[in-house]
Amino acid sequence: MKRNIIEIKNLYKIYGDGEEVNVTALNNVSLNIKEGEFIAIMGSSGSGKSTLMNILGFLDLPTSGTYILDNTEASSMGHDEMAEIRNKKIGFVFQGFNLLSRTSALENVELPLFYRGHVSSHEMREKAAELLGLVGLSGREHHHPNKLSGGQQQRVAIARALVNDPSIILADEPTGNLDTVNTEDVMNMFSRLNKELGITIILVTHEPDVAEFTDRKIIFRDGEIVEDSPVRKKKKKS
Amino acid sequence: MNLRNAFITALRALSRNKMRSALTSIGIIIGISSVIIMVGIGNSARIAVKKRIYTAGANAITIYDSQKPLTMRNLEDIKRMFTQIQYITPQIYKSKLLVKYKKREIVSRIYGVNNDFFKLKDWDVIYGRYFSDLDIASGNRVVVIGETVRTEIFGYVNPVGEIIQIDSIPFKVIGSLTELGQAFSGRDFDNLLVIPYTTAQVRIIGEKKFDEIITSTFSTEEVDSTTTSIRDYLRIKHSIPPGKPDDFRMETSKDKLKQADYIANVLRILLAFIASISLIVGGIGIMNIMLVSVSERTREIGIRMAIGAKRKDILTQFLIESITLSSAGGIIGITLGLLIYFLIVFFVNWPFLFSPLWVLISFLFASSVGIFFGYYPAKKASQLKPIDALRFE
Incomplete structure (x- = not known):
């Protein structure tokens, strides 16, 4: 039996001043995620899925309830502690890639290691190059993002997310800006990382096709989980 | 990080x-x-x-006459009374004098002084000599010329021994000074003539008086005390009662500095x-x-x-x-x-x-x-x- 990498209990996120105009983004959410799972979180906009992702990613703190990531509880944390957890335990992949412009692929991938400290530039270089190889971008280390296709840029972002050996990868609509070919490309990459390296991946999407690639589907509506089910795989077209 | x-x-x-x-x-x-x-x-x-300022003389004290003229008597008294005095010279000054040599001419200014003047100012002659005792005693018509005067009217000719006309009075050139440079105002320090003060009194101003007495002490420390002593001496000489202002003016290089x-x-x-x-x-x-x-x-x-x-x-x-x-x-x-x-x-x-x-x-x-x-x-x-x-x- 695999251990829980994420444990969420009675999580609330309420925006507002606490008096009148309050918006309950997350309403008593409880959820466990095991090591090595590949999960799609779905739901319309405003359903609370992005709020959950922010909390999962230590970009925001819940109003109440407990969230434990890899034995670390996120309550009353300071900015610096949250930054450290983001740096060490979480790899982010965004819809808009969020790579630094006019900066080579290699330097982009190295970036999280800069904030880690105690990593020599030689090690950084080596690790970044290795990961670029893993996502199939060997030979493009010195390309700037604007010289890469959307799919390639997203793969650079995935390499960046992996560079710190995170506990989980959080992908917020990673294929939102990609065409079908690149979408498939990126999703296959995620599948491989999940199946071959056992990396826990949580992605937010509203495309059912994308959710097809995952193993478990969680659907949000009005801040609550309305469905949590395994994904039945269609037969792959060949 | x-x-x-x-x-x-x-x-x-x-x-x-x-x-x-x-x-x-x-x-x-x-x-x-x-x-x-x-x-x-x-x-x-x-x-x-x-x-x-130091070319005007380090440790220099200048006494300017303003109401009563400064005399040879004053100078000799000061020289005798104060042993800390190194150099002392009278100075008679006149500007806008026409200097002629053959067909060339220049408008210059003249200083009537003794040999201490050169030492005090640290001016050297490149050609010729300073004044002799005889020059000063007999008021000889001899002149030491500045670099500008030399180049303007003599060019490449050695000026020593030549006769020039200063306001139509013939003078024999006995020496020529090294270059001194220009003031910030653009005034040319080298456009000058230096003659014995006795000659200046008789030939140029026609009066037995000095415009200034310039003196200097051996050491910088003595400048202030000497200034005070000279002031006291002059006030007694000029019979100025206590409380009345001086009828002369004194300035040290320190003041200028x-x-x-x-x-x-x-x-x-x-x-x-x-x-x-x-x-x-x-x-x-x-x-x-x-x-x-x-x-x-x-x-x-x-x-x-x-x-x-x-x-x-x-x-x-x-x-x-x-x-x-x-x-x-x-x-x-x-x-x-x-x-x-x-x-x-x-x-x-x-x-x-x-x-x-x-x-x-x-x-x-x-x-x-x-x-x-x-x-x-x-x-x-x-x-x-x-x-x-x-x-x-």
Whole structure:
């Protein structure tokens, strides 16, 4: 039996001043995620899925309830502690890639290691190059993002997310800006990382096709989980 | 994040915007180079003025007649009474005299003095000699000429032994002085004639009196006490009751130096003030660019925060960026300033004074401008919330 990498209990996120105009983004959410799972979180906009992702990613703190990531509880944390957890335990992949412009692929991938400290530039270089190889971008280390296709840029972002050996990868609509070919490309990459390296991946999407690639589907509506089910795989077209 | 990584990060960010970085530094470059130039010129001017004052004689005390004429009696009394006196000379002065030699002429001025005058001023003759005792005793019509007079009317001819007409009176040239240079006003120090005071009294002004008595002491320490003693002596000689003002005027080279120092200091403060304004303007330029940079790079800040940059990492990065801009500006400004300063003093023939202290102060000042004006934008960047910064379009 695999251990829980994420444990969420009675999580609330309420925006507002606490008096009148309050918006309950997350309403008593409880959820466990095991090591090595590949999960799609779905739901319309405003359903609370992005709020959950922010909390999962230590970009925001819940109003109440407990969230434990890899034995670390996120309550009353300071900015610096949250930054450290983001740096060490979480790899982010965004819809808009969020790579630094006019900066080579290699330097982009190295970036999280800069904030880690105690990593020599030689090690950084080596690790970044290795990961670029893993996502199939060997030979493009010195390309700037604007010289890469959307799919390639997203793969650079995935390499960046992996560079710190995170506990989980959080992908917020990673294929939102990609065409079908690149979408498939990126999703296959995620599948491989999940199946071959056992990396826990949580992605937010509203495309059912994308959710097809995952193993478990969680659907949000009005801040609550309305469905949590395994994904039945269609037969792959060949 | 360690400091080395912060430096790499900041330098990469700056090199991504080379043009902007260069333009931002220009404000500091101009500010620092003007500080260097102005302070340098201020110091050089001070030295140059000091030199000039010393050519009037180090440790010199000048007594000017104003109501009662100064006499040979006064001079001899002073010389006899005060053993600390090294040199003493009377001076009779007249300007706008027409000097003729063959067909050439020049308008010059004349000093009637004794041989102490040359020693006191530290003037040397390049050709010929000074006055002989006989020249002074008998009021001989002999003259030592300045460099300008020599070149203007003699050209390449050796002037010694030639006869020139000064206001139609023939004088024999016995010597010629080394070059003295120009005053700041453009007045030519070398356009002069020096004759024995006895000759001047008889031939030029026709009166047995002196315009000035110039004297000097052996040591600088004795200048003040000697001045007081001479004043007391003259007040008794002129029978001035206590409480009444002097009827003569005295000035020491120290007084002149003080005046010159005062003017130089005022000038320096003024120049430093102007230069500081340009530095502040440069600093505001940095702040402005850094603010623009922070809002333009909000998303970058968000990305950095998402992947683990702490607030102090962001603060450090932006501070290093602004300090780098201002320090680089400082270094270039110092180099440029020293170069321009060197060129200026080279052309006006003033001493070049390299002051490592001022270079260090300027550099530190430039860096602190970067810290001071970079802090607010950096603080603003570090206070951004990662979620908001990431969503920023």
